[in-house]
Amino acid sequence: MKSFVDLHLYSTVEDAGQTREIIEKSAELGYDAVGIAFPADVTQREIQKARGFCEAAGVDLVTRTDLTPRRSADLLKDLRRLRRRIEVIAVRCFSKEVSRQAAKDRRVDLISFPSTDPRKRFFDSPEATLASGASASFEVDMAPLLYLHGFRRIRLLASLRKEMMTASKHEVPIVLSSGTDDVRLLRKPEDYACLAFLFGLGFHEAERAFSENPRSIVERNRRKTSSDYVAPGVYVVRRGEDCPGV
């Protein structure tokens, strides 16, 4: 049985009721883990509160932050400050400069683009090459497909179709997420997989984008932030008296 992860839910830190409601609904819809987008200045107390809701609902909490830097220097500054504190770092790119920097930086897990402005979607072939080399994934929020209508949805679908082909060509992992704070816009992972047909993603590929791809990001980052992590590829496997020569 697949383990589904919705890596992008919005919550208002002050509104505990809304956070609890969206977590409970995600659990009801069959997700095993949810990524809540916290502001960069979130406190441990606020994270613990959300973790409590997740434990009560029986889902795993993944801490996440969405960065929207104006310049690449701002992005580097934010990454230095947040990388060790937050499990998943997503960068919403509003300029080509930022998108290129985000794609080549190994500390960035997810890159995404605004849904409503096709001129600000910079996921082209050079971007995908950089993202593939740095193991960054391309994230698509599904909620805009539900609330946009007419010409805006048509333009979004056209962009997504091209981007899916680019991602597939360069083997950039795709991550599908809800990207909403409205429980009425949440869907089951299998339902989203049906919706992904609209931009040319097959059902099983879409299921993978809701399960294995986000799960691997979370596991990779949890390994890195654990006390056993030493350097890329080097981990403490055993401690204590049974280690000869230590």
Next chain:
Amino acid sequence: MRRRYIAVRIDSDRAFEERDIYDAVWTSILRLFGEYGASQTELTLVDYDQETKQAILRCSHKALNLARASIVAVAEIDNEKANIHIVLVSGTLRSLRRKI
């Protein structure tokens, strides 16, 4: 003609009429795929239980992806926020009823 039967559950605060469900799904199909696409789905509402908010829809097997995407894309029924979850898809009505 091969068909597919789709069991769905309506997620809403109130129970809608059969006609409202039918209209919402058809509006979604027309919005997403136009009249040409809609004509390929051959979508009909087979059964609807207002109490359990469950329904069974039938479509052409060739247009299953179109029908599923349109059903999931429903965000409003009778001007109220609501959505439809797909529970199960089956090749025959009997096996669908047996499984749900």
